[in-house]
Amino acid sequence: MPRQQFRHIPGLFLDTDYFALDQCSRLVLQSLALYERLEAAVGGADGSLETAHIPQPAYVRSAEHNLKSEEHFARVALTEESQRTIRCEYFPRYGEDGHALAYFQRNANLPDFVARDLVPGVHGLVASEGFVPPDQELVWKLTMNFYQRVNGKVAGFPFHVDIPANGVVTMIINVQREVLFQIAKGDAVTDIPLPVGALLLLSGESRYVWKHRVLPADAPASGGAGAIERVSLVLGFQ
Ligand SMILES: O=C(O)CCC(=O)C(=O)O
Ligand SMILES: [Fe+2]
Structure with missing residues (x-):
């Protein structure tokens, strides 16, 4: 991994070109197809959403006055190849307008394309980097983030710390659009531009103590309201 480290941010690693552009395009198409299936499954049925806390x-909550702790989700079952059923929690609006999030827990619930095209390489990476022994079986968690155009911008993700259930190590795979990622502890904020194809790995202090966010990005001139303008895939393991 031709990785970058950040001397003052323990546990953070960046590979700016983990995936080639054609691999990213494929992952975007596969993610968008899945998004259509999630939206079709919930069918605008706000009434049947459950509440998650x-x-x-406390230091994230007190700094971000508008941060809600309650989010609404639907349990969605999808049929993959070979009639395999996978389940996820789908949050049609996670925190802010224009951000939808799907959360897939455990290997048996990973979408086919993620299990086939993403996890083996990422598993190899974390093993070769010494985060886990080579033969250790890992339990994977996947968050798919879908960001829409809102008021001329591509929505972002406000400051947060990834929830413990996401895994001991979390990795953001940026597949669609360059964005500005920021990571902060106290008042010290570090800007990290993520190009398409980047993999950013958060472990240790950077994962559990520092908070991070993705800023809204400039939206392209063309493009309809409601279109997904950015997808990110976040993998974690336990
Ligand atoms: O969309 C991104 O790049 C960041 C996503 C993120 O921080 C998360 O899913 O926890
Ligand atoms: Fe995060």
């Missing part, structure tokens, strides 16, 4: 450390 998303724990955040």
Whole structure:
């Protein structure tokens, strides 16, 4: 991994070109197809959404006055190849307008394309980097983030710490659009631009103590309201 480290941010690693552009395009198409299936499954049925409490450390909550701890989700079952049923929690609006999130827990619930095209390489990476022994079986968690155009911008993700259930190590795979990622502890904020194809790995202090966010990005001139303008895939393991 031709990785970058950040001397003052323990546990953070960046590979700016983990995936080639054609691999990213494929992952975007596969993610968008899945998004259509999630939306079709919930069918605008706000009434049937359940409530989840998303724990955040007190220092994140007090700094982000508008941060809600309650989010609404639907349990969605999807049929993959070979009639395999996978289940996820789908949050049609996670925190802010224009952000939808699907959360897949455990290997048996990973979408086919993620299990086939993403996890083996990422498993190899974390093993070769010494985060896990080579033969250790890992339990994977996947968050798919879908960001829409809102008021001329591509929606972002406000400051947060990834919830413990996401895994001991979390990795953001940026597949569609360059964005500005920021990571902060106290008042010290570090800007990290993520190009398409980047993999950013958060472990240790950077994962559990520092908070991070993705800023809204400039939206392209063309493009309809409601279109997904950015997808990110976040993998974690336990
Ligand atoms: O969309 C991104 O790049 C960041 C996503 C993120 O921080 C998360 O899913 O926890
Ligand atoms: Fe995050």
